[in-house]
Amino acid sequence: MKLEDFSAQDQSDLLPEPQKGLVYRCLGCQKEHPIDQLLYTCPECGQVLLIENNEFSELKKKSGKRWQRIFDLRKTLNIPALKGIFRFHELVAPVIPADCVIYLGEGSTPMVEASGLLQSQVGARFYYKNDGQNPSASFKDRGMAAAMAYINYLIKYKGAGKILSVCASTGDTSAAAALYASYLSPNVASSVLLPKGKVTPQQLAQPLGSGAQVFEVPGVFDDCMKVVEHLAENFQVALLNSKNPWRILGQESYAFEVAQELDYDLKGTVIVVPIGNAGNISAIMRGFMKMYELEIIDSLPMILGVQSHHADPVFQYYSEPDPEKREWQPMTVKPSVAQAAMIGNPVSMPRVVELARRYEKTAGAGNFHVVQVNEQAIMDSMIQANRHGHIACTQGGESLAGLKAAMAKGIVGKEHTAVLDATAHHLKFIGFQQMYFEDNFPAEMGVTPEKELQNYPREAVPSGLVRLPAPGNPLEGEEFKAFVSKTAELIAKELGLKVR
Ligand SMILES: Cc1ncc(COP(=O)(O)O)c(C=O)c1O
Ligand SMILES: [Zn+2]
Known part of the structure; x- marks a missing residue:
């Protein structure tokens, strides 16, 4: 529809006005820092940051129902700056003017209810939200769209000059960073660091295709991350990992879309998310809390994080029930089919700790859980899902395995409806399906294919x-x-x- 087809009142709300009020807030010393430059950590204490809106309460001048209507009506407009994650402009990054938004088709990913047969096999009502249907085929485009809109804003309005972006990646962040940077070429160029042999051929091809400078580094993601942090601390580069708090803002849009898709009624909903660097789960909790505070939703869903037993530091941390006794311990990861989440020292751990605390304070105890699954369950679940009309990657398989694990533990029951994050498109991780069908997993992954789930061409x-x-x-x-x-x-x- 065209803007002029709406009432004067609707028209005035549909086009967002850039607002002030955003600040960086340190999760360590709580100090506030202005957002006129790109910060990743607190200049005073080095802790990670979140971006907060000091004028958030202004948004309460509109009722929750009014916000629902605004977001719903925006869906009908053909305005690129409002089609993607910035449909929720006021909740994402209200400082960004519309002419800085880069829309490459991100967001609005389909939520597909599992078939009756699959739901009866699993014993639960659930949907997959296909974030693999984002432009670079993973959820990372949400955060990248926000971070790049901010960079574009720095270039257009703050005289930032040319920017070289840099990120470490398990494959999907680099694909997204390279894609968005290439759209802003020549003002933004991108370089990415990948752990050699630890991203799929498809993921390696993506940043190469976008023209990024690609570096293969020995070790695992955690090693790459340290090199990138060193680069960001000592050289003139813009770090695009989820340490960059603008990325978190964009990823909150996943929560906004789930709420909208369920007509803002989240009673009995469980959100299942694989955890790697822990950016996504942090963002999702935050997104739901923002909507709750504005009364756009009247209940908070349960959050269920999932980790493989080969990379499960967050699970280990929360396995101690007493918050006082919990001890943070980074771990050395083992090879995992959920390779994109194979992270032993998640950068966003302080965010998870703080946001999960706030989340349970508002939603009530027992609304945040982390479960552990094994490699076998991840693979079996991925293949099972995809044989019933889904397009889950290995991390998406991890979500389904996590739902089953939570049901077995009695965390999730018949009264719940789960929304599983299929964080990337299964074609990016097709090599793992191949290993399953050909029964040639490396021994350390410990996966034995189930005969009836194998398939091969004749x-x-x-x-x-x-x-x-x-x-x-x-x-x-x-x-x-x-x-x-x-x-x-x-x-x-x-x-x-x-x-x-
Ligand atoms: C496909 C996929 N799923 C899940 C994750 C984990 O997300 P996060 O690092 O935000 O916890 C990642 C990235 O790390 C990923 O690429
Ligand atoms: Zn600080």
Whole structure:
């Protein structure tokens, strides 16, 4: 619809006005820092930051119902700056003027209810939200759209000059960073650091295709992250990992969309999220809390984080029930099929600790959990989901495995409806499916395929023919007819088809 098709009142609310009020807030010393420059950590104490809106209470001048209407009406507009994560402009980054927003098709990813058969197999009502249907095929585009809009704002309005962005990645952050940076070329260039051999070929191809400078570094993600932090501390680069608090703002849009998709009624909802660097789960909790504070939603969903037993520092931390006795311990990770979440020292751990505390304070104890799953369960669940119409990656499989684990523990029951984050598109991680089908996982992953979940192509080559068609050498006449009928008969026999 066109803006002029709406009432004067609606029109005035639909186009957001840039607002002041955003500040960096340190999670350590609580100090506030102005947002006129890009900060990743507190200049005073070095702790990570969140971006807060000191004028958030202004938003309460509109009722929750009014905000619902604004966000719903914006869905009908053909204005690029309001199509993606900035549909929720006032909740995401209200300082950003519309002309700085970069819309590459991110957000509004489909929430697909699992088929009746799959729900009965799992024993729960659930949806997958397909964040793999973002432009670089993972949820990271949400945060990247916010971080790049801010960088664009610094360039356009704050005289920032040309910017070189840098990030460490388990594959998906780099794909998103390179994609968004390439759109802002030549003002923004991108360089990415990847742990050599620890991202999939598809993920390596993505930043190369976007023209980024790609560095393969020995070790695992945690090693790359340290190098990137050193670069950001000592050189003129813009760090695009989720240490960058603008990324968190963008990722909050996942929560806003889930709420909108469920008509803002989240009673009995459980949000299931794989945890790697812990940025996404932090952002999702924060997003729901913002909506709750503005009375856009009247209940907070349960949050369920999931980690593989090969990379589970957050699970280990929360396995101590007494908050006073919990001790943070980074770990050395082992190879995991949930490779994108194979992180032993998550940068956003302080955010999780603080936000989970605030979340449970508002939602009530027992509304934040972290469960652990094994590699076998991740793979079986991914294959199971995808055989019923989903497009889950290994991390998406981890979400389903996590839901099952939470049900087994009695955390989630029949009264719940779960929304599972399929954080990336399964094609990015297709090599793991291949390993499952060919039964050749590295021993340390400890995955044995279930026979009935394996699949493989069969050759359909009829016997008794003198020639077969080949590229550039087609068959003709009787020879071709014989080839067609013999091949069809062979396939019909394999399929057990009845003759008409
Ligand atoms: C596909 C995918 N799923 C899950 C994660 C974990 O998300 P986070 O690092 O925000 O916890 C990542 C990245 O680390 C990822 O790329
Ligand atoms: Zn501080």
